[in-house]
Amino acid sequence: xxYWLFKSEPNTWGWDDQxxxxxxxxEWDGVRNYQAxxxxxxxxxxxxGFFYHSMKEKSIVGVVExxxxxxxxxxxxxxRWECVDIKAVGRMxxxxxxxxxxxxxRLKDMVLVNNSRLSVQPVTAAEWTxxxxxxxxxxx
DNA sequence: GCCAACGTTGGC
DNA sequence: GCCAACGTTGGC
Numbered sequence: 001x002x003y004w005l006f007k008s009e010p011n012t013w014g015w016d017d018q019x020x021x022x023x024x025x026x027e028w029d030g031v032r033n034y035q036a037x038x039x040x041x042x043x044x045x046x047x048x049g050f051f052y053h054s055m056k057e058k059s060i061v062g063v064v065e066x067x068x069x070x071x072x073x074x075x076x077x078x079x080r081w082e083c084v085d086i087k088a089v090g091r092m093x094x095x096x097x098x099x100x101x102x103x104x105x106r107l108k109d110m111v112l113v114n115n116s117r118l119s120v121q122p123v124t125a126a127e128w129t130x131x132x133x134x135x136x137x138x139x140x
Numbered sequence: 141g142c143c144a145a146c147g148t149t150g151g152c
Numbered sequence: 153g154c155c156a157a158c159g160t161t162g163g164c
Contacts, residue, residue, distance in 0.1 A: 009162085033147075054162060098163080117146060117161055 003123040004039065004049035005112060006064060006086065015051055015061045018088045025067040025087030028120070029075045036120035040084045041070045049086060050123065050131065052112070059095040060131060063139065064088055093136035106130050 006028060008014065018026065031037055043066045051062040068085035098116075101107045107130060111121040123131075131137075 007162095035147095058163075115146090116163070119161090 002042070002044070002047050003125060003128040004043065004047060004066075005052055005060070005121040005123050006049050007052045007054050007112075007119045007121070009055050010053045010057060011055075014053065015088070015091065018051060018062070018064065018086070019091075021087065023067075023087055025085040027074060027083050027085050029073045029083045031073070031083055031119060032081060033119060035118055037080075037082055039120045039122055040082060042122075043069060043084050045069055048089070048128070050128075051088070054116075057095070058098040059100075060092055060097075060135065061095050062088060062091045063137060090137075090139060093138075094134070096131050096135045100134055101131070104130065104134070 028040065031040070045066055045068070047066040049064045049066070050060045051064050052060050064086040066084050067087045070082045070084050072079065073081040073083045098112065101110055101113055107113060107127055110123070110127055111118060115121075132139075
């Protein structure tokens with residue numbers, strides 16, 4: 001299984017919106033960036049991801065799971081853009097802030113720390129485990 | 141709210 | 153195919 005990070009501005013699409021969709025999940029649409037799209041094409045059913053709130057909060061607030069692999073983005077007719085569906089798995093007991101990631105030596109190479117503008121990012125297994133520890137996430 | 145950084149667009 | 157200009161993002 002691989003790990004990812006989905007970034008969103010809470011005013012536009014926040015964790016509560018994601019949770020409200022339940023197990024049906026929701027398209028991660030609106031991505032208009034090739035790198036982010038390529039990452040989504042790599043995703044497989046059951047892959048896990050962090051849900052990150054940008055702007056004011058700047059923290060990882062929950063864990064999501066890929067529930068549909070890449071398909072055309074329904075919000076555009078442009079065939080270049082694809083997206084996956086994700087569903088909420090659970091809220092981070094303790095949100096992991098960007099500052100915490102920057103302060104952790106093991107996370108200094110995270111895409112989130114070095115290329116904060118990429119909206120869909122890969123996360124390594126080591127980073128995943130460490131962030132789960134910081135956030136008090138007991139699941140898998 | 142500002143501004144730096146990045147990605148994309150379009151003229152040449 | 154290069155590169156300047158523009159728009160957007162997101163940390164500060």
